[in-house]
Amino acid sequence: MTPPLLPGSDALRAREYAWEARGDAIHFDHASVGPVPQRAVDAVGAFNLKRAEPHRLRAEDFNPILERGRALSAGLIGATAGEIALVTNTSWGVNLAAYALPLGPGDVVLGSEGEFPANVYPWMAAAKARGFTFELLPHVEGAADEATILRRIDTDPAVRAVALSWVSFWSGARVDLGRIGHACRDRGIWFAVDAIQGLGAAELDVGATPVDVLSCGAQKWLCAPWGSGFAYVRDGLLQQLEPPAAGWLAQASSGDFGAFLDYDPTWHADARRFEVGTIPYQDIVGMNECLALLLELGPARIEAHVRALADRLIAWAAAAPGVRLLTPRDQARRAGIVAFVTGDVPGDSARLRAARITHSVREGAIRLAPHFHNTPDEVDRAIAALTR
Ligand SMILES: Cc1ncc(COP(=O)(O)O)c(C=O)c1O
Numbered sequence: 264m265t266p267p268l269l270p271g272s273d274a275l276r277a278r279e280y281a282w283e284a285r286g287d288a289i290h291f292d293h294a295s296v297g298p299v300p301q302r303a304v305d306a307v308g309a310f311n312l313k314r315a316e317p318h319r320l321r322a323e324d325f326n327p328i329l330e331r332g333r334a335l336s337a338g339l340i341g342a343t344a345g346e347i348a349l350v351t352n353t354s355w356g357v358n359l360a361a362y363a364l365p366l367g368p369g370d371v372v373l374g375s376e377g378e379f380p381a382n383v384y385p386w387m388a389a390a391k392a393r394g395f396t397f398e399l400l401p402h403v404e405g406a407a408d409e410a411t412i413l414r415r416i417d418t419d420p421a422v423r424a425v426a427l428s429w430v431s432f433w434s435g436a437r438v439d440l441g442r443i444g445h446a447c448r449d450r451g452i453w454f455a456v457d458a459i460q461g462l463g464a465a466e467l468d469v470g471a472t473p474v475d476v477l478s479c480g481a482q483k484w485l486c487a488p489w490g491s492g493f494a495y496v497r498d499g500l501l502q503q504l505e506p507p508a509a510g511w512l513a514q515a516s517s518g519d520f521g522a523f524l525d526y527d528p529t530w531h532a533d534a535r536r537f538e539v540g541t542i543p544y545q546d547i548v549g550m551n552e553c554l555a556l557l558l559e560l561g562p563a564r565i566e567a568h569v570r571a572l573a574d575r576l577i578a579w580a581a582a583a584p585g586v587r588l589l590t591p592r593d594q595a596r597r598a599g600i601v602a603f604v605t606g607d608v609p610g611d612s613a614r615l616r617a618a619r620i621t622h623s624v625r626e627g628a629i630r631l632a633p634h635f636h637n638t639p640d641e642v643d644r645a646i647a648a649l650t651r
Pocket residue numbers: 351352353354355379381382428430431432457459460480
């Protein structure tokens with residue numbers, strides 16, 4: 264029997280990221296785009312060869328791929344497959360929450376300033392269309408102001424929903440989903456989460472952490488192809504939600520390819536009611552391999568590994584002269600993103616690039632985002648590139 268793959272191990276890197284094992288680059292930019300592992304590259308390639316010659320496609324190349332995608336997505340967050348809709352990006356799931364949750368005139372949805380626009384514009388547009396108020400509360404040093412959100416939940420009966428990103432794209436600050444989620448659930452307030460900057464780097468169990476709608480593109484910390492992702496909608500709630508977009512595949516009758524003309528506008532009883540039309544199978548093929556890899560490595564082991572890499576960066580950034588750390592030091596308040604401002608951000612970014620260390624500059628700060636396949640040695644090389 265082959266031993267289990269471990270985060271950061273030579274075996275993992277050799278098998279899934281040969282370019283990395285060769286030393287071509289150090290990828291610390293998962294907050295932008297995650298590298299697709301070899302097993303997914305192979306699976307997508309094999310699928311696309313069949314797709315190019317459609318007579319090779321078999322029944323198992325259609326629905327079973329989607330079913331596996333829903334099951335693996337559910338497995339990652341402790342949901343059931345029936346609570347998962349496959350979507351092509353995070354924004355789709357955010358729109359789903361903004362347009363489908365029972366909200367209307369007089370209702371208030373709380374968000375936070377500092378949010379990535381994907382979790383702002385849909386709420387603004389839905390507020391305008393549906394007549395509710397979308398209120399952005401000031402952030403506190405890059406983190407959503409949880410104390411104020413909790414106070415508003417307690418004291419303002421107009422607050423009907425809270426919409427937050429799990430992890431901030433620019434500061435790396437992580438919301439305590441359990442704290443906000445329990446408070447919302449206790450008071451019958453909807454909680455919608457954009458999970459794309461947390462999921463994959465950090466563990467989440469929606470069985471223990473009350474969330475009503477969660478949206479996650481798979482292109483970043485899940486290392487899957489663009490065009491893949493999923494939305495979770497809690498069972499019990501999803502049956503009450505009228506899908507904001509209708510489509511033939513959202514209907515319970517969609518399975519019957521022999522009776523397309525017997526129109527029957529009855530939604531699927533599960534979250535497939537939010538899937539509108541044909542899903543990009545090849546991207547889901549890739550996502551499935553990525554999710555299987557993450558589950559094989561173990562979300563808890565990955566979180567511990569990512570935390571240790573981030574700890575190393577945090578320790579450096581907190582002590583380095585002239586460096587201002589934006590990411591909270593507290594381990595519970597961050598996931599994989601570490602952001603800091605140096606005395607010369609453009610120059611330091613160029614130095615990282617020269618050392619072939621991929622990263623981003625966001626809101627004036629250098630953002631490093633290491634993941635399960637990175638090593639402490641790679642972190643030290645980034646620190647060396649930043650140390651003058
Ligand atoms: C918090 C957050 N939400 C959403 C996105 C992307 O949204 P989508 O998957 O819809 O492109 C990003 C980054 O691109 C992000 O940082």
